[in-house]
Amino acid sequence: MTQEHATSDDAPTGNHDASASTDDGTNLSVYRERRLAEVQHLRDRGVNPYPYRFDRSHTLGELRASHGNLAAGSETTDTVAVCGRVMLKRDQGKLIFITIRDRSDEIQLFVSKAVVGDAEFDAINAFDMGDWVGARGLVMTTRKGELSVKVSEVQLLAKSLRPMPDKWHGLADVDTRFRQRYADLIVNHDARRTFEIRHAVIASVRRTLGARGYVEVETPVLHAEAGGAHARPFVTHHNALDLQLYLRIALELHLKRLIVGGMERVFEIGRVFRNEGISPRHNPEFTMLESYEAFADYDDIMQLTQDIIVNAARDALGTTTIDIGGAPYDLTTPWPRKRMIDLASEKVGRELHPSQSVDSVRKVASDNGVKWEPHWGSGRIIEEIFAEKAEAELLTPTFVTCHPVEISPLARVHRDDPHLTERFELFVQARELANGFSELNDPVEQRARFEAEQRAKEAGDATAGTVDEDYLRALEFGLPPTGGLGVGIDRLTMLIAGVSSIREVILFPTLRPEADE
RNA sequence: GCCCCUCUAGCUCAGUUGGUUAGAGCAACGGACUCUUAAUCCGCAGGUCCUCGGUUCGAAUCCGAGGGGGGGCACCA
Numbered sequence: 001m002t003q004e005h006a007t008s009d010d011a012p013t014g015n016h017d018a019s020a021s022t023d024d025g026t027n028l029s030v031y032r033e034r035r036l037a038e039v040q041h042l043r044d045r046g047v048n049p050y051p052y053r054f055d056r057s058h059t060l061g062e063l064r065a066s067h068g069n070l071a072a073g074s075e076t077t078d079t080v081a082v083c084g085r086v087m088l089k090r091d092q093g094k095l096i097f098i099t100i101r102d103r104s105d106e107i108q109l110f111v112s113k114a115v116v117g118d119a120e121f122d123a124i125n126a127f128d129m130g131d132w133v134g135a136r137g138l139v140m141t142t143r144k145g146e147l148s149v150k151v152s153e154v155q156l157l158a159k160s161l162r163p164m165p166d167k168w169h170g171l172a173d174v175d176t177r178f179r180q181r182y183a184d185l186i187v188n189h190d191a192r193r194t195f196e197i198r199h200a201v202i203a204s205v206r207r208t209l210g211a212r213g214y215v216e217v218e219t220p221v222l223h224a225e226a227g228g229a230h231a232r233p234f235v236t237h238h239n240a241l242d243l244q245l246y247l248r249i250a251l252e253l254h255l256k257r258l259i260v261g262g263m264e265r266v267f268e269i270g271r272v273f274r275n276e277g278i279s280p281r282h283n284p285e286f287t288m289l290e291s292y293e294a295f296a297d298y299d300d301i302m303q304l305t306q307d308i309i310v311n312a313a314r315d316a317l318g319t320t321t322i323d324i325g326g327a328p329y330d331l332t333t334p335w336p337r338k339r340m341i342d343l344a345s346e347k348v349g350r351e352l353h354p355s356q357s358v359d360s361v362r363k364v365a366s367d368n369g370v371k372w373e374p375h376w377g378s379g380r381i382i383e384e385i386f387a388e389k390a391e392a393e394l395l396t397p398t399f400v401t402c403h404p405v406e407i408s409p410l411a412r413v414h415r416d417d418p419h420l421t422e423r424f425e426l427f428v429q430a431r432e433l434a435n436g437f438s439e440l441n442d443p444v445e446q447r448a449r450f451e452a453e454q455r456a457k458e459a460g461d462a463t464a465g466t467v468d469e470d471y472l473r474a475l476e477f478g479l480p481p482t483g484g485l486g487v488g489i490d491r492l493t494m495l496i497a498g499v500s501s502i503r504e505v506i507l508f509p510t511l512r513p514e515a516d517e
Numbered sequence: 518g519c520c521c522c523u524c525u526a527g528c529u530c531a532g533u534u535g536g537u538u539a540g541a542g543c544a545a546c547g548g549a550c551u552c553u554u555a556a557u558c559c560g561c562a563g564g565u566c567c568u569c570g571g572u573u574c575g576a577a578u579c580c581g582a583g584g585g586g587g588g589g590c591a592c593c594a
Contacts, residue, residue, distance in 0.1 A: 027563045028527050031545060073552095090557095093550035112551065129544075142552050166528040166543055168555045173528085175586045187528090231593070276593050277518090387594085425594085432594045463593080488594090501587095512585070 028163070035161045038126060042156070047123075049159040054134035057081040061104025063139065064147060072145035076138060082107060082149060083134035083157060085186070086127050088167060096125060097148075100133060103192075109135050110148040120153070129167070130160030130186075178509050191504075197316045197497040198505055202269060202489060204315035205289055208308050214265040214291060219254035221247060221271070227471070228252030228410070230463040231274040234284075247273035251290040252410065252484065256439060257474045259292050259482050267291035269489060280501040281431060284510045287489040292439070296483030298411075298422040301436040302399055305426055305485055306335055309397075309433075313496050323498055324429060325395050337399040337424070340386050347389035354379035354404040354419040375459050379404025379419070394427035409449040409465060411437035428495055436485035443475035 042049045057080045058066070070076070084100035084107070094113040099106055113121040127133060137151035165171040170187040177184040177191070184191045206216065224243070226233035228250030236245050251268050258266045272288045289308075293301070310331045313320050320331045345352045348368045352361065354377070361378040365371070370388045372381045382404055394400070402420040405413060411421035422438035440446050450467040457464035493505040503509035 027545080030563075031527065034545080088555075090553045090555095091550085092553060092556080095551040095553075097553050097556085099554080108554080110552080114551075142554090144552065144554080146552085146554070148552095163527040163544055166555095168543065169529040171528070172530095173524090173586085175524090176528095178586090183528095229594090274593075277591075279593085280588080282593070391594095435594085514585085 031163055032161050035128060035159060038128075039159050039161075042159075047156070049156055051155065051157060054083050054155065054157055055081055056083050056134070059104045060084060060100070060102045060107040063107055063149075064105050067139045067147055070139070070141045070147060072141055073143050074141045075150070076140060078139045079136065080139055080149060081134065081136045083132065085160075086129050086131045086133055087164075089127070089129060091125065094121075096121075098124075098127065098133075098154075100135070108142075108146050108148040109133075109137075109154065110140060110142065110150045111154065112150070115150065115152060116154075124151075124154050127154075127156065128160060130162065130164045132157040132160070174503075175511075178503055178511060179514060181507050194493075194497045194499060194504055195507065198489075198493045200316035201312045201493050201496055204312040205269065205308055205487075205489070207315070208311045209265075209267050209291055212265065212293075212304070214267045214293070215263055217255070217258060217263070217266050217268055218270065219251060219258075219268060223248050225466050225468055227465050227468050229272075229274075230465070232276055232462055234273045234275045249274050250486070251288055252486070253468060253471045255290055255292050256479060256482065256484070257471065259294050259439075260474045260477050260479050264294040265292070278510060280503070281491070283490065283502050283506055286502070286506070289487040289489055290485065292482055292484045294480040294482050297438040297481065298401075298424055298436055298483055301483035301485050302335075302337065302424055302426075304483075305399075305424075305434050305436060305487070306331075306397075308487065309492065309495075312492060316496050322496060329396055331397065333396075335397040335399055335426070337401050339402040339420075340400050340404070341382055341402065341420070343390040343400065344382050344386040348385060352382050352385065354382060354406065375456065375461065377404075377406045379406030383407050391427065392430045394430055397426060397428045397433075399424045399426055405449075408437065409453050410440055410446075412440045412442075413445075431491060432488070433491050433495065434485060434487040436483065439479065439482040439484045441475060441479035441482060443472055446475055447472055 039049045060082055063080060063082060067076070067078070082100070082102075084102040086098055087101045087106065088099035090097040096111040098109040098111065100109060111121065111124050116124065133154055134157050135149055135151045135154045137149045137153070140148050140150045142148055165183055165187045167187075171177055171183055177188070181191075185195075210216075222236070222238070222245045224245060226246035226249045229252070231249040233246040233249050236247060237243070238245055249272055251270055251272065255266055255268060267289060269287060269289050271285050273285050275284065276282065278284065291304070293304070310320050313322060313331050321328050322331060323329070341352050341354070348364050350364055352364065356378055358378050358381070361381045362372055365381050365385055368385065368389065370381075370385050372384060376384070386400070401424045402414055402417070403411065403423045403425070405419060405421055408421040408423050411423040414420040414422050424436055425432050426434035440449065447467070450465065450472070453465040454467050457466060490502050490505050494500070494502060497505060499505060
């Protein structure tokens with residue numbers, strides 16, 4: 001019967017039928033044709049399969065909150081209107097149980113043929129899993145105590161044409177999960193949970209900074225020069241200006257211009273782009289928090305960093321204890337601070353310092369199996385020794401501090417040691433999670449650092465920076481003492497959600513385009 | 518970019534040392550059933566075994582090339 005509709009009533013849906021049936025003839029296309037026929041069947045009966053709106057009296061979560069304590073076998077006189085997606089259907093003959101879900105909860109619809117009548121019962125029975133429906137009826141519980149809506153009327157809100165993934169096993173294929181995130185979100189609770197946590201983390205960060213008087217700003221994504229970090233940029237082009245532009249690799253230089261302008265405390269949560277490899281910890285576009293606070297130094301910012309992360313965990317999970325390497329760890333524990341040169345020195349059994357000659361540091365590196373490049377200075381080699389020998393052991397939160405000047409072109413020289421900077425990086429699970437420092441605000445020194453970067457770039461370091469003249473001009477107007485911070489929001493979410501791939505916390509991670517079509 | 522692993526029905530997965538017509542569960546479809554909970558029961562249908570090429574009497578299975586994905590390395594924080 002419905003098949004006849006599919007073949008005879010295809011004028012308005014001819015395109016769908018053609019694409020669904022001509023070339024493949026697979027189970028999937030048969031399935032879609034059947035549901036398309038059902039759509040046409042509804043239209044023939046004057047039912048809009050895609051109505052415009054639905055008046056909902058309660059979300060499913062609200063309904064459970066208000067009636068969750070009903071005793072088994074109760075019938076109330078409370079009329080509600082609820083809506084959601086059909087997730088399960090249990091046809092009992094003259095009784096149908098339909099589990100619908102909205103974003104807050106799941107509730108069972110109790111459909112009795114004796115209540116709704118034969119015609120309506122058949123219409124409800126034609127619903128498929130995945131359909132969006134709205135129902136009106138009385139709140140009740142079944143004999144076994146399941147909170148239900150005894151429906152008097154159910155309305156289709158949107159017809160689903162595709163089969164749902166396995167109702168028990170969900171969708172496991174990671175490729176499909178990332179490409180078809182909608183399907184992942186429909187069937188995988190963990191996926192929904194992860195993105196709820198992501199939202200809670202970001203909202204918490206905004207609250208923490210807002211409570212400290214920070215102002216949220218937005219700065220350009222298109223940069224004439226990609227500065228503020230060491231990374232290869234994406235290149236793009238503006239037609240009207242006939243101008244080569246770069247997608248930003250950091251937020252830093254614009255935000256500090258705002259501190260020059262007197263905004264005192266600013267932050268931005270924004271997308272940055274780095275044209276580099278993809279890994280479980282790297283996506284080409286990712287979300288950075290950067291914040292800058294006038295009159296603060298890196299010591300203040302380390303405290304801020306821990307506050308932000310502790311609050312984020314508390315707000316997202318309701319606890320500050322998370323799992324690190326299989327063991328519980330309370331984030332409120334004071335996080336140790338260790339100088340990079342000390343961590344590196346410990347591992348090689350010799351005092352290392354960027355004031356030492358390049359030759360002597362090279363020898364230490366080579367003796368310990370650490371490779372170095374000819375254009376690296378002592379400081380850069382020490383960083384490499386740290387990265388190769390010490391970094392992997394930094395599982396619980398640790399502030400690595402006082403990086404060599406050579407690798408920190410935007411950080412201020414340490415007040416007690418001219419070869420080091422007032423900088424820190426936070427490592428958790430051997431991954432960098434945050435980076436901050438007392439900001440360099442001497443325009444003369446900043447120019448010298450930029451020029452050193454420029455020379456490194458010309459010497460072949462593709463990730464080195466260039467001289468940003470406008471930023472130098474800003475500094476000449478006067479940047480107050482400032483403490484700055486950058487936090488990888490994706491990695492922070494990974495930590496709090498307890499997932500191991502960055503793709504799990506990015507709704508639509510970068511993938512190669514799908515073939516064919 | 519390099520190395521390893523992986524790809525079978527809409528989904529989740531079997532598929533032996535290469536051997537007839539590639540199987541199961543769920544979903545779908547037909548039927549039974551008024552308190553189910555992944556409902557159950559009966560019946561039926563569904564396949565470009567990622568693609569191309571090769572070896573073989575015979576390939577989902579072995580070989581080569583290519584594609585997607587995952588992990589590692591490199592790059593990079």
